[in-house]
Structure formats: C-alpha cells, structure tokens
Amino acid sequence: MTLTGSSRLLHHPIVIQLGEPLLEIAGSLQSSAVDGPGNRYVIFLQGCNFDCVACHNPTTIGRCDACGACVDACPHGALSFPEVGVVAYEEAACDHCRACVAPCPIDSDPAIRVVSAETVVDEIRGVAGFLSGITVTGGEPTMQLEALVALFTAIKADPELSRLTTLVDSNGTLDRAGWERLLPVTDGAMIDLKAASPDLHEHMTGHGNEPVKRSIELLAPTGKLAEVRLLVIEGVTDTDAELEAWAAFVAGVDPQIPVRVMTFRHQGTRPQAQEWPETSPEAAERVRDRLSGLALEAVLPP
C-alpha cells in the first residue's frame, strides 16, 4: 500500500512503497484512437500534482488519503474500511453511480483499482493483437513513477508485447532523475505546456511552469518528446502575447518539436471551467496557423 503526502504539493509527494510497486488505476480503455499513433490501450492513473481549472477528469486529481468520507455515501456497500489508513473498493459490488465522488474533500475517486504491473500486463496481452501501443495518462502518471517504470519494463521484457510502444501523457513536472528512470523503457512523452507566461500558468494549473519547461528542454534532445500540447481557451491562452511567448519558448528549444493544438470541451469539467467557451474549429485553426507562422515547423494537423 502506498502512503502519500498532500496531493496539493507541486513536487512529487514523498511515497513510501513497501514491496512491489502497485498501480493506482482510475480507469482504462482497451482501445483508443486519440492517445497517440495507432490504436492504443490507455491507462488513467489516479492523482495529479496540478489542479488545472480546465481538467476534464477532475476526479483523478486527488490521491485518496483514506479519510473515509465516501464509505458511508456508497449505497451499494462497495467501499469499506478494512484497516486504518485504507479505503477498500470492491469492483463487483459497484454500479458506477458515482455517489462516492461528491463527498470527497480532495476530488479523489475511491473507485480505483490498486494492481500490480503483472496484472495489467496480463490484461494487455488479451488485446495486444489490436494495438500499436500503450499510453499512460491520468491524473499525472509520473506521480506513480516506480509502478509506471515497473509496468513499462514488464511490457518491454515480454516477447509478445515488446513491439508495443509505450507513451506517457504528462504535465511535465517530473525531475531529471525521474526522467532518467523512465526514459529507458518509454518510447515517447506527450507534454502539456498550458501557458508560457508564469502568471497565466499559475492561473491555469495552480503552479508555475518552470519544471514543465525544464522537462521539455530535457526531453527534446532525446528524440522522445512525442509532442508538446497547447490547450486553446479562447481569449485566455490564445492571446497574441501568449502565443508568441509559447512559440518562442518551444521553437527556442527546437523548432521541429511536434506541436498539437488541443480544443477545450466542457465534458467532465468542473463548473468554474464551464464559464469558458468550448474551442471553435476556427479558433483552433487560427492558433495552428499562428504557431506555424511563429517558427514552429511541426504543428500537427487536427
């Protein structure tokens, strides 16, 4: 079992792992065409050290600290307190009514699976013939670094699965030592740079962007920076000054870095995010054109 510090700290919380590292999984998809090249198995890990206003999976942000507020809220008896410091979730009893989510003070989802890398590898093996690879997202997947490294290592060591590419979809807060652990078993990282201006980044995510920029600088020369993403919030992240600063930073690292322009959608977001409009196709096109005009040479098509 994993014990963590506050989920609101920017830097990775102190994690005490006893024995084999386990993955805390908020959900997974057998098949996705939108999380990297080809058809991919997607794993959403629980817990994020950012608190993005626009987060479309806000219940993956908090990592459960076993306060127990959810246990009595469950009408199906799927949650229990088997021992101090542990909230146990029984998947078979759950009917996914989500009644457990509202009472949580830290936007955590108690309905998570805590499983070994080997369990996940077995599940992937059953559908591997349909896949180009695996993408781990979240939450912030690198917060579960040891378990993530164990998962990717197991995939790369399996003769049937080693052809699958391993991607992480990350907020870029992992430090150099962490990337050095992860990169040998990772084929690519997709990094969100929510804003170039520190103040705007703070507003968007609750934190500064220095660690994110450092990750981009570190990853680019390795050839494993699969893409850097910009989420377009009209009137917020697509102002002239912001786009110029964003492009100047990324092009300054390497103008060939693949850049993906992401559109904002209300689905899944919290009420405060819904005051922003969803991104129109025209606005996304405008941002793509603008970034291409600002010396970025690999702006990806929609």
Added chain:
Amino acid sequence: MADDTRNRITAVVTAPNLTYKQKVQQLALLAEAELPYPKLSDVAEQAMETGLVSDLHEGPAPYRPRYVLPDYAVALRNGSEYLELEAPRDLEEAVDLLEILYHHVPSITGHPVYFGDIDTLLLPYLDDSWTDERLDRLMTRFWRFLDRTIPDAFAHANVGPTDNPIARSILRVDRELAQVVPNLTLKWDPAVSSDALLREAAVSIAVVNKPHIANDPVIGSDFAEGYGVVSCYNTLPLGGGSHTLVRLDLKESLAQHSGDIDSYLTTTLPEHIELTFEVIEARVRYLVEEAGFYEQSFLVEEGLIHRDRFTAMFGVFGLAELVNGLLGDKRYGIDPEATELAHRVVEIVADLVESREVAHCRNGRAMLHAQSGISEDVGVTAGARIPIGEEPEIVDHVLAVAPHHGHFGSGISDIFALEASVRTNPEAIVDIAKGAFEQGMREITFNVEGSDLVRVTGYMVKLSDIEKLRAEGSRINSTGLGAESVENWGLLGRVPRVISHEIDPRMSSVLE
C-alpha cells in the same frame, strides 16, 4: 389481367422519378411476378407466406443466377468470339474489353455485381510507359465509366492481396472520386500484402468508408478456384457464383416454436432449415432445368463461368432476436451465456447446411451466409450481428462475433463504427483490422462518422443524394433502398453502426 397488376404497371410507367431503364427493370419484375412459383409442399408455401423463409423478392421464375462472378481473365487471354473481340494487346484495350464485358453479365440486380480483381487482371499489361500519374488518369476514366453506366452500388471491384501500382492507383483514385460505384474490397494477406498497402486502404477508409477488407488466406482456403467479394460482402467462387439466395428468419423461427431451448435446437430449427432447403432446391431446379440459363449464355460457352461452380446461398438473419428470445433475460453480445448460445446455434445451422446435398450446386452443397437484411426489415437484426446500440467496445465486439466467421462460407459482414478522430490516425484502423484477422474474422468493414459517402447496409450511398431523392429521383438504383433503410433504421440519428442489406427490387421507397 387483374386490376391490381394493371395498377402496378401503370404506377411504374407513369412514375415521375424513375429513369427509363429503371422502369424497364420494374416492368420485367411485374411480368415475372405473374408466373406461378415452382412447386412447393404446403408447409413450405406456408413458410414463405409467414416470412419464415424468403427469397428476397427474387421472383417466382428465376431466369438468371442471383450472383455471377465471371473469370474475366479468360476473356482477356482469349478475346471473345461471341462479342467479336480480339484479346487485348495493351492496358487501355484491356480496360475497354472489361467495360464491354460488364454489359453482358447478368445478376439479380440487372447489373453485374462483380467487376473482377482489377489489379490482378490488368497487371500483365502494365509496362514501364505507365507512370503513376498516367495510371491514375486511366483509372479515373475507368471508375467514372463504372459509376455513370452501372448505377448500382451492389457492383463490386476487388484489389489485392499483392501490393502493386494498380492497387495503389485504384485506392488513390477511389477516395479522390468518392463515388457510390464501384463498391471496393481489399483482399489482404499478411504473408503477401505489405503493411503499407493496408495503411493506404486505411487512409481511404478514413475518407470514403471503403474498401471493405477481406482476410484473403482464410477465405481463399475455402475456394480452390479462387473467389470474389461481391454485392454486400458475399464471398463466392470465381468463374461461378450463386444460383439463388434464400433466407431463414431466425426471429420468426422462434415465434413459430413452442417448447424449450433443447427442443428448439433439436426439432424446430432443423425442420425450418429443411423448409429453407426445399425453397432453395425448387428455385435452383427451375433456373437450371426450366429457364436454361446455363445452356444459353456465351459466358458458359467461352469458359468465363462454369455451372458446377455455382452454389446456392443459405441465408440466416435475426440470430440476436432468436438467442435473446430463447434465454429471456440475457442479451447476445453483452452476456457471455447468450453469446455462447449464439455460437452454438450457428454451429448447428452450419452442420446441417454442410450435410445437406443440394441439386446442381458446387460440391453438391449450399453455402451458409449471414444475410444482411433488406430495407423492409424492421425490428430484426441483420445476419449474425449484435443489435444496433448494444454493441460492446470494439475489441470485445470482435471477440464476440469472430467465432461465427469460420461457419459462414459465403460471407458474413460485421460493421464497426469508428469516431471521426480516426481520420487523423488511420494507423488505428490498421491495428483493429489486423487484430480482427488474428481472431479469425473473414472480413471487416468500418464506417467512420461524418462522411457524406456512408455504408447504409453494406453498399454505399451519398447522404446528399438521399436528401435529393424524393424530389428529383436518383440516377443510382440503390439510393432508394438507402433512403428506406435510413428511415426504418433511424440511421442518421444514431451512431453510424449499420445494418447491411441486399436488395428491394420493388423500389418501394420511390413507388409507394
């Protein structure tokens, strides 16, 4: 002549939205309908009346096979004495010969359903003078000719399994033109085709929802003489075809059963299968022994088709309603118990079809087919498919239906809906197709959301054509069928996961 018949003829003659040729075809059907049906037992006649067994409005006096797959290579090699044509000397003459031949190939729709394995047929004529650009221009002319002169979306071209310049050109041109005709299948063999060819096909699928992809080594092993994929994904012997297609409605079969699951499987189902065979055999005998098609056709005389390569198709549909009805509280595709029962039913049907001798058929046997429905079907699911709206996630969906595929020798189509996002990631289509084939699926079809060219049932229609249909009529025969299907199945209002379909010869969407 009965007043009713007179009124129907008048309706066709005066219909404002049928072309001259469409009227001629409808008048022929009305004339044939005046003839008596081949002699059936009382109980088989009753099965036809209740819809338990249906010949899909083929008509009471079959005078041409339902599907004809000429071996066009014979004519390319020898020319045609009947058509007074020499063997072609170059690529353009070869295309000319094919275009001429198509006009002499009958089928149930009045148009050919099979244009041949185009790249295999034409490759012997490809020399160094043919750049990709010049080839694309020729294929564009060829494709325009097909779409404008053979206005029926059941007409089907095949390419593959080798990766070659003509297959590549056809995939490029086909997605550029985005025509309803021809429908297109890529035969794919992992040992022969390149991954790059499958990727090229995936790029086309992302744009125009074709080609359909056939698992060449699996299907090919059932046809020593070669095969073609025609009409709504029927796999049939090359140089032959199918005399007829008669289908058994499994939903209706259950409605006519009283008793438990075991008595259904051991008594009622075999009885209903035998009734279907009675209708099949009566039709085949009429076609072969009375109408004499195989004695009259120059295609037989010149060796493009051989009577002993014609099978008969034994169609089933409504498997989902049968299984769900037998179990009561379990759903096919969702509950493993129901999916297992579906597999068991198909095994039983396949064994009975395999063991029954049928007169005048290839190897003395009919071939099982998962029949994809016709436009008038309401409340019953096509073939062996999982009902629209109840399909599991795509991988689970493949795993649920793949065990059926080995049993349906003359074709089974499962159509998988993909979100529009695959347009920027066609590699995902490649992955899913490969995974499906690894599971033993014979063939796979994708429908990508948001295309104008959509697969309504197996054949293609343009949504923009449907909008225009009632006001103006359509140049393409099958658009009428598409319109009816779209309305009956609510296709436009839901995830584009669709039912396949053969034909509605009565053009009821226009005439009624």
